[in-house]
Amino acid sequence: MKKMLTLLLSAGLAATATQAISGPKEDLEKFRTHFEQRFPGIQLDDFGNGPYALDANKRLQWEDMEEFPPYDVYVDKGREIWETPFKNGKSFASCFGKDASKVRPKYPHWDKAAGKVVTLEGDINKCLKANGEKPFGWKKGKIAHLGAYLGYEARGKKLNVVIPNDPKALQAYEEGKRFFYAKRGQLNVACADCHVYYPGQRVRGQLLSTALGQPTHFPVFRAKWAKKGKGDGMGTLHRRYGGCNKQVRARPFKAQSKEYRNLEFFHTYMSNGLEINAPGYRE
């Protein structure tokens, strides 16, 4: 009897330990498998097209839109920002390197020295400050235009977030993961509820996209964000995070807060291997 109890207890502990040490790699495999089983006909890269991968009619409308995409003008504005020298004569290339196509695939990444997740937007403003320029706003406007240009230049390159074997990096990943799966707000809804368990379903008139592939196309041009008083349509991933949190009636965190940076770390890692196709168009 004693042996039996010991055996059961060891088995229980082993199971708990396995669950506790389920690392990023295992998470990614399970995440991928979930979507492959849920949408067996969809190719991996097509998940980057969001709801347009799930609905044939919406896809047709989107393909029409892509013939003269509304984000084109902002890609050009971003190029101008990239090429315009700062007052000190330097430019963004002095911070990021001359090849604009290599910038976007580096983000987000773990900065060991700073002990935090670094995002593209964070480094854009860091570069501006270092060169005596005024930083951009975090969610829309110039920061999204420059992001759109860098995304456009990186089209076809694959997302490749690395989670280093560093306890702090793993903690940031785990925090991002927890944020993603935690229900929040008055509506008691998690990111995962819409984008893992119910993609393809509708919320009012909107078709829910899969979490797999979402970070590939940010910054995006959203028709909703082009309405009067909302901006020119362009917005960053953190702007969208804030919008989602607001919609479930949770108080949104600030763009580039630790919470959203960690979320971006986890969220983008889950789409590793997918092609960057930013900027995207979304309703």
Place this chain on the structure above:
Amino acid sequence: MKKLIAAFGLALLITGCNATTPEKPASKQAQYEAALKNAQAAVDKAASVGGEWRDIRWKKSKKKYLPSAIEAAKAGDYDKALKLLEIVQFQAEAGYKQAMAQKNAGPRF
């Protein structure tokens, strides 16, 4: 019997007086101040675990229950302020409980 009637009359008189005496504004104010203190503490507690809900005090919320309660009290409408603080208290406590319950959230697959 006479005594009984007198006692009954006296009781009626006391109850009547109580019912017709309006609550002093000062006591409403005290109630409001206590409720505000409790509500603010509950909101801070919810915020400390990232569990604050949108409509309590977020600047872009159309409702902003907590600032609206403070405004109502400033205008002397303590009844409205107390009603709003009740909502704040409930939402803050619920947000905290939700965040605690989701502390170990993870995938269901």
